[in-house]
Amino acid sequence: MPENVNAAFCESYVARCRELDVLDFDDLLLETLALFEAGELPEEITQRFTYLLVDEFQDIDALQYRLVRAWTKGCKSLFAIGDPDQSIYGFRGADAACFDRLAEDIPGLRVVRLTQNYRSTPEVLGYALPVIGHNPGGARSLLPNRGSGAPVRLAQAASSLAEGIFIAKEINRMVGGMDMLDAGGVTGDERIQPRSFSDIAILYRTHRQADILEYCLQKENIPYTVAGRDSFLSEPAVRAAIGFFRFLLAPGDTHSLQTALELGWACSPQQAVRLSAFFPGCSALHENLWDKAEAEFPELPMRAAVCALRKFSQCAAQESPARLLERWRDDAGFAGSEPLQKLIGTALFHRDMHSLLNALTLGEEADILRAGGKNYAAGAVTLMTLHGAKGLEFPAVFLCGACKGTLPLEMSERAADLAEERRLFYVGITRARDELILTYPGEPSPFLAEIPSGAVTSGGAAPKKALPEGEQLSLF
Numbered sequence: 001m002p003e004n005v006n007a008a009f010c011e012s013y014v015a016r017c018r019e020l021d022v023l024d025f026d027d028l029l030l031e032t033l034a035l036f037e038a039g040e041l042p043e044e045i046t047q048r049f050t051y052l053l054v055d056e057f058q059d060i061d062a063l064q065y066r067l068v069r070a071w072t073k074g075c076k077s078l079f080a081i082g083d084p085d086q087s088i089y090g091f092r093g094a095d096a097a098c099f100d101r102l103a104e105d106i107p108g109l110r111v112v113r114l115t116q117n118y119r120s121t122p123e124v125l126g127y128a129l130p131v132i133g134h135n136p137g138g139a140r141s142l143l144p145n146r147g148s149g150a151p152v153r154l155a156q157a158a159s160s161l162a163e164g165i166f167i168a169k170e171i172n173r174m175v176g177g178m179d180m181l182d183a184g185g186v187t188g189d190e191r192i193q194p195r196s197f198s199d200i201a202i203l204y205r206t207h208r209q210a211d212i213l214e215y216c217l218q219k220e221n222i223p224y225t226v227a228g229r230d231s232f233l234s235e236p237a238v239r240a241a242i243g244f245f246r247f248l249l250a251p252g253d254t255h256s257l258q259t260a261l262e263l264g265w266a267c268s269p270q271q272a273v274r275l276s277a278f279f280p281g282c283s284a285l286h287e288n289l290w291d292k293a294e295a296e297f298p299e300l301p302m303r304a305a306v307c308a309l310r311k312f313s314q315c316a317a318q319e320s321p322a323r324l325l326e327r328w329r330d331d332a333g334f335a336g337s338e339p340l341q342k343l344i345g346t347a348l349f350h351r352d353m354h355s356l357l358n359a360l361t362l363g364e365e366a367d368i369l370r371a372g373g374k375n376y377a378a379g380a381v382t383l384m385t386l387h388g389a390k391g392l393e394f395p396a397v398f399l400c401g402a403c404k405g406t407l408p409l410e411m412s413e414r415a416a417d418l419a420e421e422r423r424l425f426y427v428g429i430t431r432a433r434d435e436l437i438l439t440y441p442g443e444p445s446p447f448l449a450e451i452p453s454g455a456v457t458s459g460g461a462a463p464k465k466a467l468p469e470g471e472q473l474s475l476f
Contacts, residue, residue: 248309
């Protein structure tokens with residue numbers, strides 16, 4: 001996209017924020033830093049904290065670094081903790097060299113290195129350390145505090161579908177088998193203990209890889225949850241539903257109402273602006289207001305939208321969000337919408353609509369969960385991106401899609417940052433406590449060539465078997 005087009009979008013966005021009298025997250029940082037650097041904050045604020053502690057320091061960007069430095073001027077001590085080998089948010093401006101910069105800015109800085117690892121087995125660490133050792137900084141020292149475990153396994157598949165089938169079948173084997181054939185597929189390795197579904201995570205580089213995985217898990221009746229901001233949140237029906245309930249819970253948010261009117265009821269932009277202007281600055285929605293609105297907007301589709309708003313206004317804050325969304329979907333004519341069904345699957349994890357909307361607005365990847373089916377039951381396999389898995393751990397991890405073009409991720413619009421992609425791969429590997437299985441369809445990732453041959457057990461995923469002539473072929 002041309003730079004002047006980007007600038008026009010930015011200017012329009014900033015103007016709209018000013019019109020709505022709102023600040024986004026970057027604005028909050030910029031405004032706070034400006035107050036600090038201009039010396040306009042009162043001393044009771046700048047001197048309020050004696051000690052400043054910053055966690056996940058490797059994730060901060062240049063603006064946040066300046067804010068930390070400004071904050072420390074009134075402090076006795078700064079304590080920053082993090083791991084530069086887990087700096088994986090370069091697309092947000094994070095810089096793995098932030099620790100070196102801090103050491104330059106504070107010459108007397110004391111550095112404490114933690115070299116004991118209490119999470120992973122020696123086998124998992126023996127696989128992870130050679131990978132990250134190819135990044136600048138030389139060989140890493142990380143000592144396992146646990147006894148020996150299962151070997152790391154690497155499986156090649158003929159296709160993404162074959163990879164998904166292998167993972168689903170392997171999960172069934174790991175939990176004891178969903179049928180007699182699966183139950184007989186044990187490895188005989190006493191170090192590999194039976195798992196529960198909640199012990200297992202499937203990690204991938206991009207959200208689009210999850211579609212085939214979900215299909216295969218559903219075929220095997222394996223319960224699962226998906227974590228993270230998936231593409232369904234950008235679908236018109238989902239945006240309409242979110243805007244509809246945001247307005248009902250915060251009537252001053254007329255921008256959300258306009259979104260709902262245009263995408264949910266096919267109102268023209270002019271109609272949406274007219275109807276939204278009827279509610280400026282409303283702190284509450286009452287019966288008299290609805291009577292006036294119905295009289296003011298008798299023509300379709302605005303009248304239909306007003307009737308829907310009135311119907312849901314009394315229960316939006318009390319009823320379960322999943323039930324509200326199901327009713328809204330059917331009333332608004334979106335029955336059968338797959339994106340809305342996914343939103344309902346996300347709503348199952350929240351007790352009220354406030355909680356759901358707050359999670360969608362402010363939640364990190366791991367905070368936004370979606371049930372794989374119509375209902376959610378405790379004890380499910382977790383599906384999430386490598387970025388979303390940072391900070392988490394699981395007894396057993398499938399790291400799928402470890403193939404050329406995916407790890408590192410190749411995109412036409414920009415070259416891959418190999419050092420950061422390698423850190424991301426390292427983060428994924430070290431989410432495993434006891435058992436790590438890497439899978440890839442097609443050509444292997446170049447990162448796999450960086451592993452010593454003795455650190456992994458290789459094999460094929462779902463090898464083909466000869467079937468008797470005339471037998472119905474099936475993937476499952």
